[in-house]
Structures are given as structure tokens and as C-alpha cells.
Amino acid sequence: MSAARGKFISLEGGEGAGKSTLLAGLHACIEQHGIALVQTREPGGTGVGEAVRTIVLDLAQRELAAETELLLMFASRAQLVREVIEPALHAGHWVLCDRFADASYAYQGGGRGQPESRIAALEDWACAGVKPDLTLLLDVPVATGRARAAGRGDADRIEVEADSFFERVRTTYRQRAAAEPDRFRMLDASQSPAVVLQAAIVAIAHLFEAKV
Template identity: 65%
Template sequence: MTGRLITLEGGEGAGKSTAMAHLAARIAARGVELVQVREPGGTATGEAIRKVLLDPAHAGLCAETELLLMFASRAQLVRETIRPALARGAVVLSDRFTDASFAYQGGGRGIDAGRIAELERWACGIKPDLSLLLDLPIDQGLARARGRGPADRIENESDGFFERVRSAYRRRVAEEPARWRVIDASQPVEQVRAALDAALDGWFGAGA
């Protein structure tokens, strides 16, 4: 595969939607084919799974079911969209990918990271070339997220859950620093965009 996979990660209220739109415009301006996807979702099957995962009516969903549903959606996305796009030489920009499971189902739910890594190898078989982490304090992120309207099943979790998610993301960065760029998402949006530009330009400039 000759394409590249770029992923955008972060906790609730980190501003991923705004950042995705900005990154997409910057990448497309380089004249390369760009394919945008989101997780969970991105395919007809994945979007149906997304509804189950985020519906507050499924508050009793156990951690193992949540993890397997995430990877079911992801496996379909990889085979239906991501792998074909990479084979064409496209840049794939994904709103979350496997690191989200290490953070949410691993850090948040307490599932063993080795088990998640096994699913990552079996269900996906690919890893991002570049991952951008939008990081900000939990209270600030949750205030943003909960101010948008009714909370989904994940947003209804406790502050402690999201602290564990944030810590897990930071561990992922420490384990693979060459792949990650951390962006301070508590800054004004203009500064966040500038930091995203710098990270992206530096990565492309390095011959990635």
C-alpha cells in the first residue's frame, strides 16, 4: 500500500469536527486524493453499529460487547474503504481509529491492552502513519460536549472515566512518540489550527 493513514484522536469536546474540516482542506490543497472516514461508522454497517454504541438506551452494554462492536465497525471500514483507498495511493483522514479503543475501552473500561492489540492485528492489520491528539483538561472538554445538547451513551460517563481515557491517550503517545503530534486543544481555535498546520506541514515536509 502506498497511501497514508492520518488519524485524529481526542476526548469529548476536543474539537475534532472543526479540526477534521481544517485538516481535510489542508490535505486536499496538496493535490492528493483524500478520503475522510469516521469511527465508529464510515460504512452502512458501521453507521448501524454506531447508533447502538451511542444510544443512551443501551446504558447496560458491557465493556466486552462495546469493544467487539467497535472492532466490528472498524473491520468493515478497513476492508470496504481504508485499504482500497491506501492501495490507490490516497491519504485517508480518520476521525478516530484503533487508539480510541486503547483509550476508551482500555483506559476507560479497564480491558487489557494486550487483548485490544490482538484485535487490532486481527481485525485491522494496519496502523496510522500519523496520529494527531487534541488534548485538553477533562472539565473543559466535558463542558463543551455537554453544552451541545443531550449527551450520548459515552458522554454520560463519569469524569473519572474520561480522566482514565486521557491518561491512556498520553501513554499511547509516550509509547510511540514518532507517530504522534499532541495539540493543545484548550487554545483558541486559530491557535489550534496553526498547531495542526505545523504538525501536518512538518510531517509532509519530512517526506512522510
């Protein structure tokens, strides 16, 4: 008998929203339920994907066109789906991913102005039907997130964008959450890490009930 398909949870939000911080706490919480878990990130998560990450975050790549950036993000994603996410879900493992396709709608769509219909077509092709069961959107004012991220040191090629870019990213994320309320849970990420983690645990609780 094959294992029941695992659950796929993605974390989304702007710079410094606290995705990586929350991932650590969520990882521990899910494992405490006796569930095998694969944690990964975008862009990246595979050999090819991490190479793509180096390119898209490299400040020296000043000439990178918005179209190229979009295609690179989906190249990384296509590989991650086939090499990591789909095999894990098929084996009954859960997958926790730091960003997924919604990030392309927010950053390459809202931020860079690439058409939503084009992103949707790429998603259809690259993700081959793999979609998060649940997406946690960490929503935080742009200034708050940027102040947190600034504490980490050197900004990457995306972090150097203007506030207006990140306002469009935030707006697009919020619009997507409103359009798909069954899949999204929006968390107020301006709260303390402990409070955000508690809210996230509540938000994913229904997935545990559906486990058996």
C-alpha cells in the first residue's frame, strides 16, 4: 500500500518578514507530530536551483532583464518540484518551503511588472500541478521588514530595490491571499517571533487532522 500523500506548506512574505525564523519553529512543531518533513527554499533547494539563486541575487548582474529573472525563478522551481517536492509528497513526507510560486506573482509580477497571465502559464508548465496545500503569508509593513533585513548585512540584488517595489510586492501578496482564502492564512508578522509561531501552529492545525 502506498503512503498517503504528504502536505505541502509554503511560507511567503516580503524581505525580513520572518519566514526563515518561523521555519525553524514550524519544522520542530511538525516533527513533534511524528511526521517526516523536508524543508527547502526558493530560489534554490537543488544543485541547479542554488546556482540560479547565486545569479539572481548577485548585485553584479545589473543587466538581468525582468523576463530573464522570471524564467530563472521558474527554472529553479521546475527543478525543485521534480527533484525534491513531488518525490517527497509522493513518499508521504511533508514539505515546508521558504517561498514558492506566489513569490513570482509578487516579485516578478507586482514588483517587476511581468504579466500575471504569463506567470500563470509558466506556473502551469513548471509546477506540473504541484501547489501548496497551505500558504502562510507573513504580512508586515515594508519599513518594518526592511529594518529587520538590514540588520543582516549586505543587501542582495532584490533587497536594493526601492520601497515602492516592496509596496507592490506586499499588495500583490495580500491580493492573492484575499483571492484564495482556502489556501492562504495571513499572519500579522509585526508581532514577536513567539506570537507569530503560535499563530502559524493554529493556522496549520487542520492539516494534522487530515493526516490519517
